[in-house]
Amino acid sequence: MWTVSRRSRRLRVLLPLVASVLLMRPSLPAQSRPGRVAIAPQSTAELRDWDQRTVRMTRDGDLRLRQTREDALIPGRTHERLDQYYRGVRVFGADLTRQLGNGQAPSSFGFIYDGIAVDPTPELDADAARAIAEKQSGVLLGPLAEPELVVLPLDAGGFALTWRVRAVTGIDIRQYFIDARTGSVVLEYSDLQTQTAVGRATGVLGDPKKIAASSESGRFTAVDHLRPPLISTYDMQGNPSRTNSYLNGFVQLAPSDLASDSDNAWTDGAISDAHVYAGYTYDYYFTRFGRKGLDNGNIRMVMLVHPVRRSDFTIPYYTQNSIYFTNAFYAGNGVMAFGEGLPPNVTLGGQVWDFLAGAIDVVAHELTHGVTDYSSRLIYRNESGALNEAFSDIMGANVEFFFQPSGSGSMKGEYLMGEDVVRPDGIRSLADPLSQGDPDHYSRRFLGTSDGGGVHTNSLIASHAYYLAIEGGTNRTSGLSVQGVGAANREQMEKVFYRAFTQFLTASATFSSARAATIQAARDLYGAGGAVERAVTDAWTAVGVF
Amino acid sequence: MRTVTACVLFVLSLAVPCAAQSAAPSTRSGQAHRGYVTVNAGSQPTSRSFSDHFTFEQNVETATVDLRYPVKAAILFDGGGGIRLWRQFGVGLSVSRTAHDNAASIEAKSPHPFFFNQPRAVTGTAAALTRTETAAHLQILYMRPQTGHLRLTLGAGPSLINLEQKLVTALHITDEYPYDTASLGSADTGRKRKSAIGFNAGADVTWMFTRHIGAGVLVRFTQAHVKLTTSDSRTIGIDAGGAQAGAGLRFFF
Numbered sequence: 001m002w003t004v005s006r007r008s009r010r011l012r013v014l015l016p017l018v019a020s021v022l023l024m025r026p027s028l029p030a031q032s033r034p035g036r037v038a039i040a041p042q043s044t045a046e047l048r049d050w051d052q053r054t055v056r057m058t059r060d061g062d063l064r065l066r067q068t069r070e071d072a073l074i075p076g077r078t079h080e081r082l083d084q085y086y087r088g089v090r091v092f093g094a095d096l097t098r099q100l101g102n103g104q105a106p107s108s109f110g111f112i113y114d115g116i117a118v119d120p121t122p123e124l125d126a127d128a129a130r131a132i133a134e135k136q137s138g139v140l141l142g143p144l145a146e147p148e149l150v151v152l153p154l155d156a157g158g159f160a161l162t163w164r165v166r167a168v169t170g171i172d173i174r175q176y177f178i179d180a181r182t183g184s185v186v187l188e189y190s191d192l193q194t195q196t197a198v199g200r201a202t203g204v205l206g207d208p209k210k211i212a213a214s215s216e217s218g219r220f221t222a223v224d225h226l227r228p229p230l231i232s233t234y235d236m237q238g239n240p241s242r243t244n245s246y247l248n249g250f251v252q253l254a255p256s257d258l259a260s261d262s263d264n265a266w267t268d269g270a271i272s273d274a275h276v277y278a279g280y281t282y283d284y285y286f287t288r289f290g291r292k293g294l295d296n297g298n299i300r301m302v303m304l305v306h307p308v309r310r311s312d313f314t315i316p317y318y319t320q321n322s323i324y325f326t327n328a329f330y331a332g333n334g335v336m337a338f339g340e341g342l343p344p345n346v347t348l349g350g351q352v353w354d355f356l357a358g359a360i361d362v363v364a365h366e367l368t369h370g371v372t373d374y375s376s377r378l379i380y381r382n383e384s385g386a387l388n389e390a391f392s393d394i395m396g397a398n399v400e401f402f403f404q405p406s407g408s409g410s411m412k413g414e415y416l417m418g419e420d421v422v423r424p425d426g427i428r429s430l431a432d433p434l435s436q437g438d439p440d441h442y443s444r445r446f447l448g449t450s451d452g453g454g455v456h457t458n459s460l461i462a463s464h465a466y467y468l469a470i471e472g473g474t475n476r477t478s479g480l481s482v483q484g485v486g487a488a489n490r491e492q493m494e495k496v497f498y499r500a501f502t503q504f505l506t507a508s509a510t511f512s513s514a515r516a517a518t519i520q521a522a523r524d525l526y527g528a529g530g531a532v533e534r535a536v537t538d539a540w541t542a543v544g545v546f
Numbered sequence: 547m548r549t550v551t552a553c554v555l556f557v558l559s560l561a562v563p564c565a566a567q568s569a570a571p572s573t574r575s576g577q578a579h580r581g582y583v584t585v586n587a588g589s590q591p592t593s594r595s596f597s598d599h600f601t602f603e604q605n606v607e608t609a610t611v612d613l614r615y616p617v618k619a620a621i622l623f624d625g626g627g628g629i630r631l632w633r634q635f636g637v638g639l640s641v642s643r644t645a646h647d648n649a650a651s652i653e654a655k656s657p658h659p660f661f662f663n664q665p666r667a668v669t670g671t672a673a674a675l676t677r678t679e680t681a682a683h684l685q686i687l688y689m690r691p692q693t694g695h696l697r698l699t700l701g702a703g704p705s706l707i708n709l710e711q712k713l714v715t716a717l718h719i720t721d722e723y724p725y726d727t728a729s730l731g732s733a734d735t736g737r738k739r740k741s742a743i744g745f746n747a748g749a750d751v752t753w754m755f756t757r758h759i760g761a762g763v764l765v766r767f768t769q770a771h772v773k774l775t776t777s778d779s780r781t782i783g784i785d786a787g788g789a790q791a792g793a794g795l796r797f798f799f
Contacts, residue, residue: 198659210606210660226659227723255640279660283724 035115036153039096039108051105054082054098061085063112066095077101084112087120091165092150092177098283110112110450113153118161122149122180128180129163130463136185136301137167137174138333139252152186153410174230192455195227199264201272204358205410205420209276211266222259222266222275229298233275235259235268238309238340240321246304247331259305266353274303274338281364284399285371288491289498291358294334294370298361301367304337305357313343319377328356330369338363354421360403361396362418368395375502383510384456389460391501393417397430397463398494406487415467430467433460434476440464441477442511444546449463461543462514480542492532496521515540551718579630579798582699582751586624586764588792590644590679593668595619596784598713600776607657609665613714614651617677624764626794628687636687638701642768642790645678656719656728659712666721676737676774679786681707683768684745695754697762697796702747707770711788715777736777744770744787749792752796760796765789777788 041047071077075101084094096110100263128149134141147163152304154160162177177187197220201211208230212224222233234257236243245251259271266272271454278301285291292298307324308317318325326348328338338357342348356362369392371380378388408414419426424438433440438537440461446454468475470493472484485492498520504517518536527533540546598613626640650672655665685701712735720731748766755761768787775781 200606208662210658210662212659226725283660286724 035113035157035159037112037114038109039112041108045384048313048409050108051098054096054105054108056421057084058082061088064090071099071101074101074206077106082110085112086118086151086159088238089120089161090148091116091159092152092162094153113159116151116159118151118159119457120149120151120161122161123169124178124180124183126163128183129165129180132166132178132183132185133174136176136188136297136299138302138335139167141165141167147178149180150177154186159172162186193300197264198226199261199266201266201276202269203273203276204269204355206269207411211264211272211276212279213261213264213266213275215264220261220264220266220481221255222261222271224275224279227279229282229293230300231275231278231282231303232300233259233271233278233303233305235271236304236307238306238312240308240324243304243307243324243337247335253302264487268305270338270340270355270357273355273360274305274336274363277357277360277363278336278348278367279304280360280403281367281399281406284364284395284402288398288402289495291371291502294367295374299334299374301370302333302335303357304331304335305338305355307337308340310340310343313346318342326353326356328362328366330366330373332373332527334370336363336370337365338366351425352423354423356418356421359418359420359422361393361400362421363396365392365396365417368392371395371502376505377488377507378505378509379507380452380455382453382455383458384454384508386458387462387501387505387509387511387514389455389459390466391497391515393428393430393459393463394497394501398490401490408524415471428456428460430460431471432461433464433475436460440475440543444477461545462511463513463537465543465545466493466497468542469496469535472535475542478542478544480538482538483531483535484539485532489532492526493535495525496532496536497527511540511545515545548602557577568703578645581627581629581636582796583627584625584640584762584764584794584796586622586762586792586794588620588622588624588764588790588794590622590790591619592788594785594788596782598780598782600778602716602779604719605631605657605659607662607665609654609656609717609719611652611654611714611717613653613672615711615713616648616651616674618646618648620646620677620679622790622792624794626683628685628701630687630689631724634689634691636689638683638685638687638699640683640685641681643678643680645676647673648675648677649673650675652714652716652717652730652733654717654719654730656721657754659721659725666726666728668719668728670733670736674753675712675714675735676710677712678710679707680710681705681746681768681770681787682686683766685746685748690705692754695760697752697754697760697798699750699752701750703745705744705768705770705787706741707744707745707768707772707786708739708741709772709774709784710737711774711784712737713774713776713782738774738776739770740774741768742772742786744768746787748790750796754796754798758798760798762794762796764792764794766791 041050066083067081069079080098084091094112098105099107117164129147146166150164152160152162161180165176167174179186195215197213197215198213199213201209212226213220214223224231308321325339341353341355372388378384404411404413406413415430416426417428429436436456439445446457468482470484472482474481497522500517522533522536593614601773622644624642628636628638630636652670654668655667658664662696675737684704684705688700690698715736716734718731719728721728746768750762750764752760752762765787770786772784772786773781
């Protein structure tokens with residue numbers, strides 16, 4: 001009895017001590033990040049300390065009351081939310097909640113930051129930040145979309161003074177944090193809750209492929225969240241007027257315009273191929289050159305498919321809407337449109353025209369116009385326009401070789417443009433331009449004014465030089481032979497032309513300046529006087545460009 | 547564990563009346579023991595492994611996972627007893643338990659999100675996969691008469707082995723653009739248990755300090771093939787048991 005009694009007394013003394021020791025353990029941050037302080041007081045003493053600190057910080061302006069709510073469940077209690085500010089600028093993601101009742105604070109939770117050291121004066125104003133967000137998102141932001149100046153805690157530690165801009169794009173809600181000094185996008189993420197869903201798709205040619213879609217609201221949409229830029233494909237439902245209105249800036253596309261599928265087994269070949277091949281093209285540029293999309297800043301990519309319906313085809317209708325049947329084009333700001341092709345019983349120039357999006361080189365060609373738009377800005381007329389077209393054909397062929405096995409026929413890497421959907425023989429031949437009626441030599445160039453001064457036909461002079469620089473051979477007009485670097489070394493020439501066309505050429509470039517730029521690029525990358533430089537030089541000489 | 551306890555009680559209920567009826571052969575020292583109790587600690591040094599394979603859907607293809615679970619040496623605790631029934635023959639029952647943590651090696655093929663037939667190899671390990679074996683060994687014993695201080699007991703019989711094993715049940719694979727490689731994020735594990743009947747055979751050598759107390763060495767081989775069924779109805783065949791060696795005290799009566 002004595003022992004039990006004594007033990008009880010001991011327990012009565014020890015338990016509060018043990019409990020207080022346990023409760024006094026320091027609050028641990030949920031995630032370790034330098035400067036981040038977790039607020040989770042567990043003892044009365046800690047709670048009192050935090051409450052005093054909260055009052056002090058509020059008095060100093062480092063905490064500002066954002067919200068007060070009555071407790072609906074416990075009468076007499078209120079809940080406050082306070083944001084942390086640093087020298088008058090809100091610290092993004094730094095806030096705390098405080099429960100109040102009977103003059104006390106029973107609980108407090110949250111995260112704040114210590115050790116902030118940034119100059120709170122922006123060098124970039126809000127309008128400039130808004131313009132950057134507009135460029136990034138591709139949507140115009142109204143005056144009510146006011147950027148907010150915030151101190152952004154960086155994941156790697158440290159802080160940045162940024163403008164926070166929210167842009168609703170119609171298919172996504174993007175949060176941009178733009179450095180208030182440099183204008184660079186420090187952080188960008190989607191505020192829209194969707195789920196990425198890889199699906200199955202069947203292309204125009206009946207080929208199976210995977211498609212990066214999104215699952216939302218019980219359907220699957222052609223929105224690719226797996227790649228860094230937002231890639232979305234819209235089904236224009238055979239409505240050329242609406243397509244025109246969108247391209248001319250009269251209407252915005254809505255989420256209901258997104259191409260969609262009920263079971264993520266996509267059977268519309270044009271939609272599937274446009275969406276998938278746009279992703280492939282991004283992959284090629286990223287893998288081969290480290291380029292992040294059209295603007296090297298992961299600008300969104302928008303594909304427009306089915307601008308018309310084949311079933312609506314008549315000669316007058318075609319005449320009125322031909323660009324939506326037998327054409328594909330880059331419309332600026334990351335927007336591409338792909339023609340519907342022609343009904344199976346209709347031919348043009350003796351060729352069958354399938355859905356233009358069904359050819360990977362066509363998709364890559366159009367997207368490369370976007371790359372040019374954000375790099376050299378080659379003016380789309382005369383020689384600079386021909387170089388613009390040539391670069392798109394060259395990259396179109398490169399993407400085709402990158403993803404498809406070399407050979408001839410359907411879905412093979414070769415030097416015909418659009419051969420998978422414009423059958424037979426495609427629309428241009430880099431290997432043998434004369435076979436399609438295009439010049440293979442500068443002396444044969446088109447000197448008229450149509451087609452912007454022959455931007456398409458004259459492009460073959462440059463793209464044929466590219467072919468010769470890789471594969472070698474003899475130019476049919478000059479009779480000059482070239483020893484190419486060989487198909488096994490294709491990557492060398494891809495890098496030479498990419499470097500020259502995106503970093504050296506300017507808006508009014510000529511064939512001659514393209515020759516000089518590619519030679520310089522070859523020297524930069526593979527050394528002066530080497531096989532690569534020799535192949536490039538000889539190729540340009542063979543096509544009569546000096 | 548309930549099964550093992552039942553076996554112990556069953557064997558003892560059989561053995562004790564039989565022992566009372568049997569004639570006790572005299573040992574060289576003229577002293578006859580009716581039975582004994584042993585307590586041992588030791589090791590189950592057998593090193594073996596088993597494997598598992600499962601698949602799951604990922605990126606509209608099938609991801610495959612191959613697992614190899616090495617089973618390394620484990621600490622053994624063993625206790626039991628025996629009763630002499632007739633001349634040098636008797637029955638015995640012992641209970642052993644081993645427990646240890648192992649790490650499984652993981653080799654998975656994770657389908658690429660963009661392309662068919664371009665799986666990414668994923669390798670890694672899942673640690674702290676606890677394995678315990680609790681076994682009841684029923685033995686027919688041959689108790690060789692004591693020679694000087696030495697006693698030798700041979701035994702063999704059926705074993706009931708209960709295996710409890712933590713298994714990898716799912717993988718969480720992480721990747722990021724361009725997704726050409728993938729890595730193991732984490733592995734989910736689950737505990738499965740099942741019993742199987744196998745066999746055992748072994749010997750016990752004891753050095754008697756006194757008339758009733760000695761120290762001995764136990765060597766035994768036991769094995770049972772246990773088929774664990776996972777939550778997705780996969781069956782994994784695992785060999786439980788192995789060579790066991792231990793040493794401890796012996797109490798004769």
